[in-house]
Amino acid sequence: MDTTHTPPALHHRMPIVFGPFPGPRQSFDGNRRDGSASTNREAFLTFTTPKSKLISLLPPGFSFQDTPATSVCAYVTVAPKRLDNLEWLGYRGYNLFSFFIHGVQYTSPNGVVRKGTYLPVLWEDMADPIISGREELGFPKLFADISIHETQGQYQMSASWMGSRFVDFKLEGLHEVESYAAPLAPKEAGVDEGTLLWRHMPTPGQPGIKEVDYPVFVSHAEERKIQPVTTIRRYVGTSGELKWHPLDWQSLPTLHHIIKQLADIHITEIVQCGLTEKVGNSDLSSAKNANI
Numbered sequence: 001m002d003t004t005h006t007p008p009a010l011h012h013r014m015p016i017v018f019g020p021f022p023g024p025r026q027s028f029d030g031n032r033r034d035g036s037a038s039t040n041r042e043a044f045l046t047f048t049t050p051k052s053k054l055i056s057l058l059p060p061g062f063s064f065q066d067t068p069a070t071s072v073c074a075y076v077t078v079a080p081k082r083l084d085n086l087e088w089l090g091y092r093g094y095n096l097f098s099f100f101i102h103g104v105q106y107t108s109p110n111g112v113v114r115k116g117t118y119l120p121v122l123w124e125d126m127a128d129p130i131i132s133g134r135e136e137l138g139f140p141k142l143f144a145d146i147s148i149h150e151t152q153g154q155y156q157m158s159a160s161w162m163g164s165r166f167v168d169f170k171l172e173g174l175h176e177v178e179s180y181a182a183p184l185a186p187k188e189a190g191v192d193e194g195t196l197l198w199r200h201m202p203t204p205g206q207p208g209i210k211e212v213d214y215p216v217f218v219s220h221a222e223e224r225k226i227q228p229v230t231t232i233r234r235y236v237g238t239s240g241e242l243k244w245h246p247l248d249w250q251s252l253p254t255l256h257h258i259i260k261q262l263a264d265i266h267i268t269e270i271v272q273c274g275l276t277e278k279v280g281n282s283d284l285s286s287a288k289n290a291n292i
Contacts, residue, residue: 013135023132024088025283033088035227038281042081043155043171044184045240045273046102048073053265054101057120059198061215065103065115065190073268075102075189077117078242080157080169082148083281094126095146097159097167099262103189106196106215108291114217115191117184120198121258123159137287138199138216142255155237155275164251166244166259171273173238181231186271194219196290215290222286229280240273 010020010030022028051064051074064070077100084093104118123144124130133139144159144166157169185192194217201212244263249256 011136013132021132022088023136024086024129025132025136025285027088033283035087035281035283037279038086039084040081040278040281041275042079042278043157043169043273043275044077044079045169045171045242046075046077046184046186046271047242047267048269048271049076049265049267050074057101057261058104058118059215061108062104062106062118062196062198065105067103067188067190069188070103070190075186075271076100076265077102077184078169079184080146080148086281089126089128094124094129095148095157096122096124096129097144097146097157097169098122100184102185102192104196105190106217106290108215110291112290114193114196114215114290116194116196116217116220117192118196121262133284137218137284138197139284140197142258144255161252161255164247166247166252166255167262168241168243168245170241171237171239171275174235174275175238177234177236180234181229182234182276192220194221194223197287199289216287217290218284218287223282223284226285227280227282229278229282231276231278233277235275237273237275240270242267 011026013021024033027033054074064074080097082095085091086093099121101118105113105115107113121140123142125144125146130141130143133141144161146159149156153174155171158165159167183192197216199212199214199216203209203211244259246260246263247256252259
């Protein structure tokens with residue numbers, strides 16, 4: 001493999017011997033993808049829960065922002081989403097399900113503070129976005145079969161692994177309201193400048209040794225510069241429900257430890273729930289090492 005003339009700006013992923021890898025952030029010829037015609041429908045349920053239930057999920061250097069509304073409780077949003085008409089997938093789409101913790105901040109060793117929403121885990125039902133998102137950006141993506149059903153005024157989602165269902169999500173009483181771009185993070189949770197992640201890659205043959213281990217920050221402002229996103233419809237729900245199923249290790253051999261912890265996060269109060277329809281989808285290429 002001759003890498004002496006490989007353009008350094010192109011994305012490479014394994015297997016690298018075949019050259020730069022096409023994906024959501026570059027085409028076969030290395031050009032940026034056009035996300036202007038892609039669509040997404042994202043449902044959401046935001047609730048409060050005791051901070052004590054979430055502390056163990058925060059990586060080193062992460063903490064909760066100090067606001068009057070979050071002295072005891074923290075804000076969490078669970079959000080199923082359907083992405084469609086994606087150029088990088090030949091105008092196909094896929095489903096995902098995210099777990100967000102709002103009002104979090106990361107303080108770097110040199111004192112720079114990044115404030116936003118922390119994403120400890122998400123699931124997707126297609127291998128291609130999971131691989132590209134984990135390797136190129138550091139998103140904590142896992143696989144699940146995700147089923148979404150919508151009827152008049154109702155939205156349902158379930159996620160499973162090899163037939164073992166581990167979460168159910170439901171919204172009822174959905175009705176359209178004035179269309180506007182409302183963020184997932186409630187104002188009461190604190191400042192929301194972007195999405196916080198933690199990227200980790202182990203060293204082969206050396207258990208416990210970290211080869212890559214650092215925080216990642218995805219700036220909302222920078223993402224808007226890359227690809228404008230327009231909200232075309234917004235619905236508000238009258239009620240919502242989230243139910244985790246903490247199955248045993250035989251039913252969920254690679255996920256049971258995660259689902260067990262998420263099932264222990266109790267809902268104190270549902271703050272908001274609804275659904276948004278948008279056109280345009282950013283490629284998340286503004287993701288950067290938060291220590292730089």
